[in-house]
Amino acid sequence: MSAPLLEARDLVKKFPGVIALKGVNFALAAGEVHALCGENGAGKSTLIKLLGGIYPHGSYEGELRVDGKVAAFHGIRDAEHAGIAVITQEFALVDELSVAENIFLGRAPRRGLRVDWLEMQTRAAALLKDFGLDLPPETPVRQLGIGQKQLVEIVRAMDKKSRVLVLDEPTAALTEQEVEVLLGHLRRLRSQGTTCIYISHKLDEVFAIADRITVLRDGASIVTLTTKEATIPIVIRHMVGREITDLFPKKVGWSALTPTRLDAATAEQRVGVNALHPQPILSVRGLNVAPAKGKPAFLRDLSFDLRPGEVLGFGGLMGAGRTELLMHLFGAWGHRLGGEVTLRGLPYARPTPGESIRRGLVLASEDRRRYGLILGQEIGFNLSLSSLRAFTRVGGRLDLPAEEVENQKFFSSLRVKAPGQHTRAGTLSGGNQQKVVLGKALMTGPTVVMLDEPTRGIDVGAKLEVYELINALTAEGKAVILVSSELPELMGMSDRVIMLHEGAVGGEFARAEFAQEKLLAAAMGHAHAA
Amino acid sequence: MKNRAALLKTLSMPLALAGICAFFAVKEPAFLGPRNLSQLMVEFSITGTLALGMFMILLTGQIDLSVGSGVGLIGGTAAVLVTKQGWGAPAALAAGLGVALALWALMGTLIVKQRIPSFIITLGGLLVFKGVFWKVIENSTIPVMGVDENLYSRITTYYLPANAGFVLAGVVVALLVLLEWLDRSARAARGLPVPSAARAFGLLALVAAGIFVGVDRFNRFHGLPVTFLILSATAAAVYILTRHTPFGRYLYAIGGNEEAAVLSGINVDRVLIGAYVLMGATVAVTGFMQTAYQGSSSTTVGDLMELDAIAACVIGGTALKGGRGTVWGVLFGALIMASLLNGMTLMAVQPEMKFIARGTVLALAVWLDVRLGRT
Numbered sequence: 001m002s003a004p005l006l007e008a009r010d011l012v013k014k015f016p017g018v019i020a021l022k023g024v025n026f027a028l029a030a031g032e033v034h035a036l037c038g039e040n041g042a043g044k045s046t047l048i049k050l051l052g053g054i055y056p057h058g059s060y061e062g063e064l065r066v067d068g069k070v071a072a073f074h075g076i077r078d079a080e081h082a083g084i085a086v087i088t089q090e091f092a093l094v095d096e097l098s099v100a101e102n103i104f105l106g107r108a109p110r111r112g113l114r115v116d117w118l119e120m121q122t123r124a125a126a127l128l129k130d131f132g133l134d135l136p137p138e139t140p141v142r143q144l145g146i147g148q149k150q151l152v153e154i155v156r157a158m159d160k161k162s163r164v165l166v167l168d169e170p171t172a173a174l175t176e177q178e179v180e181v182l183l184g185h186l187r188r189l190r191s192q193g194t195t196c197i198y199i200s201h202k203l204d205e206v207f208a209i210a211d212r213i214t215v216l217r218d219g220a221s222i223v224t225l226t227t228k229e230a231t232i233p234i235v236i237r238h239m240v241g242r243e244i245t246d247l248f249p250k251k252v253g254w255s256a257l258t259p260t261r262l263d264a265a266t267a268e269q270r271v272g273v274n275a276l277h278p279q280p281i282l283s284v285r286g287l288n289v290a291p292a293k294g295k296p297a298f299l300r301d302l303s304f305d306l307r308p309g310e311v312l313g314f315g316g317l318m319g320a321g322r323t324e325l326l327m328h329l330f331g332a333w334g335h336r337l338g339g340e341v342t343l344r345g346l347p348y349a350r351p352t353p354g355e356s357i358r359r360g361l362v363l364a365s366e367d368r369r370r371y372g373l374i375l376g377q378e379i380g381f382n383l384s385l386s387s388l389r390a391f392t393r394v395g396g397r398l399d400l401p402a403e404e405v406e407n408q409k410f411f412s413s414l415r416v417k418a419p420g421q422h423t424r425a426g427t428l429s430g431g432n433q434q435k436v437v438l439g440k441a442l443m444t445g446p447t448v449v450m451l452d453e454p455t456r457g458i459d460v461g462a463k464l465e466v467y468e469l470i471n472a473l474t475a476e477g478k479a480v481i482l483v484s485s486e487l488p489e490l491m492g493m494s495d496r497v498i499m500l501h502e503g504a505v506g507g508e509f510a511r512a513e514f515a516q517e518k519l520l521a522a523a524m525g526h527a528h529a530a
Numbered sequence: 531m532k533n534r535a536a537l538l539k540t541l542s543m544p545l546a547l548a549g550i551c552a553f554f555a556v557k558e559p560a561f562l563g564p565r566n567l568s569q570l571m572v573e574f575s576i577t578g579t580l581a582l583g584m585f586m587i588l589l590t591g592q593i594d595l596s597v598g599s600g601v602g603l604i605g606g607t608a609a610v611l612v613t614k615q616g617w618g619a620p621a622a623l624a625a626g627l628g629v630a631l632a633l634w635a636l637m638g639t640l641i642v643k644q645r646i647p648s649f650i651i652t653l654g655g656l657l658v659f660k661g662v663f664w665k666v667i668e669n670s671t672i673p674v675m676g677v678d679e680n681l682y683s684r685i686t687t688y689y690l691p692a693n694a695g696f697v698l699a700g701v702v703v704a705l706l707v708l709l710e711w712l713d714r715s716a717r718a719a720r721g722l723p724v725p726s727a728a729r730a731f732g733l734l735a736l737v738a739a740g741i742f743v744g745v746d747r748f749n750r751f752h753g754l755p756v757t758f759l760i761l762s763a764t765a766a767a768v769y770i771l772t773r774h775t776p777f778g779r780y781l782y783a784i785g786g787n788e789e790a791a792v793l794s795g796i797n798v799d800r801v802l803i804g805a806y807v808l809m810g811a812t813v814a815v816t817g818f819m820q821t822a823y824q825g826s827s828s829t830t831v832g833d834l835m836e837l838d839a840i841a842a843c844v845i846g847g848t849a850l851k852g853g854r855g856t857v858w859g860v861l862f863g864a865l866i867m868a869s870l871l872n873g874m875t876l877m878a879v880q881p882e883m884k885f886i887a888r889g890t891v892l893a894l895a896v897w898l899d900v901r902l903g904r905t
Contacts, residue, residue, distance in 0.1 A: 332793055357795040371793045374786035376853050385783055385794045388776040396775050401716045440794065 003068030038216035052086035053079035083163030100124035100137035248492025280305035287339035313494030375426030431458035554873035578864035581842035583812025591852025596655030601832030605821025634810025689753035785852020
């Protein structure tokens with residue numbers, strides 16, 4: 001049997017205070033799609049950075065072999081020469097350049113000394129068309145949504161004709177159609193001989209595409225299974241080291257008897273919510289919002305109510321206006337053309353983030369690196385950033401010990417995996433960063449919590465913790481607005497779902513009416529077709 | 531290996547300062563004499579005060595190029611009010627401060643509300659203030675002293691008597707001990723880990739010894755200079771602002787990630803304008819000190835001081851893109867810049883060489899900072 005295309009032997013990678021990898025072994029056979037699964041902080045991102053040459057040879061222990069020979073990558077270029085292309089969760093695109101320029105970044109077709117723009121445009125247009133992307137190649141990348149950016153990155157990597165394509169959460173921001181397109185292309189590439197390492201938290205996707213799965217847990221490789229012999233529950237059991245019986249532990253209703261903060265387990269007795277609280281906590285009537293003054297309305301005629309103890313889900317395709325709606329209610333986006341918003345019985349005409357937080361309306365953004373965290377600062381700094389008012393004493397002085405105690409409380413109860421609250425936020429894995437973002441929002445003591453894609457890019461175990469957090473919030477009588485691209489999650493956790501279609505309500509559904517096809521039809525503007 | 535790099539990192543600035551001082555002490559023994567040390571401390575106070583204002587601007591990721599011209603303008607305005615208009619010194623200084631606060635509030639507002647980059651607005655300020663400055667003093671030399679010594683001129687000529695210096699040192703040390711003790715008991719009361727007492731109070735003993743030795747050195751000349759007290763008070767105020775108030779947190783947050791700061795509910799506009807107003811205050815105080823130190827206002831007062839202030843911050847580890855830096859670092863950086871200038875002046879180095887040396891040291895410091903990976 002020939003040597004594996006890529007092989008990791010006993011990889012160990014240490015950081016100050018943390019051992020990220022403590023013995024990873026896996027072998028990549030030529031022509032297979034090999035999935036890596038594991039919880040946040042299991043070591044997936046570290047492993048990829050090692051494969052991609054970002055952590056150079058010598059900074060880790062153990063061996064990396066390509067075609068049976070020990071590989072010593074000293075940088076990304078070495079890895080690319082060996083035919084390994086890594087596409088990470090963070091975009092490596094230049095916002096100010098066009099799609100075509102980004103695809104051919106650093107390897108533009110030339111005519112003499114000049115860039116052959118025509119050739120570049122033509123080839124880019126062909127590639128995009130081939131990929132099924134309806135996107136003019138001259139579009140500036142800055143204008144693209146998060147999902148489209150990801151697709152452009154994948155197009156670029158595919159065009160580099162790499163032997164090993166490493167995809168880190170490629171579908172985290174894609175709609176279901178886009179995912180299907182991507183998987184289709186991966187299958188085509190596999191049949192043409194490309195090998196692929198595929199990292200995703202979406203296990204159904206993993207089973208749809210992968211030949212084999214290696215599970216990582218706490219920095220070690222646990223097991224490698226073929227998808228034929230494995231099932232989703234088996235993989236999950238290996239990932240978390242315990243059985244998870246209920247993927248969406250939704251608890252309906254609200255009880256005044258259980259005012260515990262973050263502990264859902266004690267919230268057993270529930271009462272029907274709407275009977276107790278006929279008054280909405282947030283009420284929106286005829287809301288019309290433009291991206292900026294003088295522009296036409298993007299959010300159109302939105303009306304809905306949100307009651308205490310309720311989870312209201314917002315779904316829709318990419319660009320339907322879900323994020324914009326949350327950002328506008330919070331006071332961070334758009335110019336209101338008309339409509340009324342009432343928050344806890346008071347009109348709320350001119351929202352700003354500061355005023356929203358004071359009134360008990362918080363937002364945890366989908367783009368946590370951009371909007372959520374000060375990555376260069378400590379976890380504690382981030383946790384309390386929106387709540388400093390509570391620690392300010394006479395003369396404007398901060399009560400630092402009181403702040404540290406509160407930070408520690410959230411740090412522990414959210415189970416952030418880090419040496420301590422003084423660890424820098426930028427060093428955390430995606431799921432742990434998400435926990436810090438949530439902690440920051442919750443520390444303000446909100447009554448309405450808006451969660452934009454709270455489980456994007458995080459693993460099953462951490463997802464479960466987010467769901468339990470939602471349960472704990474509603475158990476306290478708080479209201480939650482949940483935006484998610486994953487229909488099962490939306491249906492699993494919401495009491496009611498509104499599907500947005502091009503900035504307007506495409507359909508509204510009570511829990512009893514939930515059905516994937518109906519919701520999807522509403523998102524596509526065919527509310528009555530299904 | 532990791533620890534060695536960290537050690538080198540923390541020691542790099544003290545080592546650089548020691549190296550510079552040793553060099554000048556060998557070349558020109560008068561450098562460490564009581565007279566020159568006292569003078570050096572006055573110059574350090576002037577550079578340091580301005581750098582502390584700049585520090586808060588840089589923390590947010592903004593910049594201010596207008597402060598050098600501002601120093602000249604504000605100092606000159608007060609001098610003209612005293613000498614030509616016959617105002618009392620306190621009123622003239624108050625008026626100067628008021629003008630500075632208004633000007634910097636205006637610049638801050640333009641930067642924030644009209645979204646004009648601070649680089650451009652303050653570059654405009656640099657030129658406009660310089661022009662207005664020269665008009666105010668009518669391109670002449672305006673002494674800060676009318677007939678007699680006044681509050682303005684005393685800023686750099688008054689020294690605290692020896693005993694008063696020691697009493698003040700005692701009060702400061704007692705205050706530091708009290709604060710440390712209060713902090714420790716507050717942490718203990720909340721069940722937080724308390725750093726080892728031996729270490730904390732050992733460090734305090736060292737600081738106390740340093741303060742008393744310092745006062746003693748000052749006393750061998752004329753005593754504690756007022757400018758040094760101004761710098762100490764400014765440093766304490768900026769330290770408290772940046773470390774112990776929400777405003778300070780917000781400075782770091784805005785510099786670290788402005789979009790996230792906005793979504794965290796921070797009124798970014800107000801914080802930025804606040805930072806510029808504070809910058810205006812330090813410009814005024816520095817303007818009074820620098821003009822008084824020269825004895826009169828003339829067209830060159832304040833020249834290039836914006837660059838010394840920025841250099842002091844950057845040498846002290848403040849990130850130009852914001853979000854990182856400490857008051858201690860800035861003070862160290864200012865001391866390095868001041869020592870360099872003072873030593874070269876003492877050695878009668880040609881002005882052209884002084885420029886080259888200052889620029890080289892700045893570039894070197896930043897290069898070292900990057901090499902040692904202080905991120």
